[in-house]
Amino acid sequence: MARSDERAGRMWRVNTLGFAILGLLARRPLSGYRVAQLMREPIGFFWNAGHAQIHGTLRKLVEAGWAEYRTEPGPGPHDKKLYSATAAGRAALAEWAASPLPTPQPHDELLLRVYNGWLADPAAMREMLTAELERREASLAHYLTVRAEFEADGTPEDPTTQRFVDYATVLNGIGSERYVLDWLRWLIGTLRD
């Protein structure tokens, strides 16, 4: 009895996006609109969602008792809602953050392109890869300035602070872009003439 229920791994009352949003609300109260902005930067470096998805998920968080809101007069046809995480929401988020990771399901279109690149025109491939190289060089440059700002105020060291985890995700971005850039330069090099 209850064979597939316990090993499911999906016993939470919201999906991963719910925790992404709850993680923002646990830091400070926000309107749905501000959540959508922060979803682009800085959460956009590792997750993303449009505002259509965000409004629905905020409703689910409130239904689960993990977030609450107070209404404020705002522009437009609807009132502004300022959401914040409840104590139960913080507890659920803390438990989720350290719970075992499900096996990742990668979706990397760049690698899929390369895997099929043997069929394509080498010059066209070189162009596509060069554009990607430039995009990622800009991304790396951005991460490096953010890291410099962090370190100007002293390297964060306490892993139970927001400042530290922010710093850790930036370091990951730098590492990830650096290895891809090396690989892209090598690949583009094999496509010379």
Next chain:
Amino acid sequence: MARSDERAGRMWRVNTLGFAILGLLARRPLSGYRVAQLMREPIGFFWNAGHAQIHGTLRKLVEAGWAEYRTEPGPGPHDKKLYSATAAGRAALAEWAASPLPTPQPHDELLLRVYNGWLADPAAMREMLTAELERREASLAHYLTVRAEFEADGTPEDPTTQRFVDYATVLNGIGSERYVLDWLRWLIGTLRD
């Protein structure tokens, strides 16, 4: 007139999964079942899909004229279908492979966990991260044996061969796992005592 049509970037008759499957069919004729197997390994390193999705997408590929099949007697209540890519399918795949990449929409649950890790119990975080470290060490070891097999037969050098692009994706896997492992070891180190 046709304002949003040209800048959409989604003018193809199948989605990305369609090209992932077509890329397998362009190499050799396959049954849907075999496609699902290859979707786990080696495509699983950069894309994934279950058989429910695969059958539907194969039907779309046939409707688009990019794949065809011949029926063969097989086990079970349905006949076996052997799919292969048509000339039009190969051409579409070659064009797609080198076309400009859409901006990626990352979904990295590990980074989302770390971003919210300041709230969690450090010992529990260390446990979760150590499990992930071990999973990725095993993954790196696997990539290294695959690379060794490639190089034993001579390092692939011609980017218009299947052997080369297979090799290129393995090198990417090695680089990607190595940088994550370094980062994970640093992170776990900050969570000591």
Next chain:
DNA sequence: GTCGGTTATGTCAATGCCGACATAGACGCG
């Protein structure tokens, strides 16, 4: 001989996700 694993294709419901559409006040610039 039957038990379990592999081969093989399919449906279905629920959920997730995305782009487009809808509305409208506030504020600054020219």
Next chain:
DNA sequence: CGCGTCTATGTCGGCATTGACATAACCGAC
């Protein structure tokens, strides 16, 4: 005074994705 941008929340339809259910032959081991 109007135009564009930002703030702000919401709906809707369609497609993508997942897990569960359904069916059944073939094959090797015990």
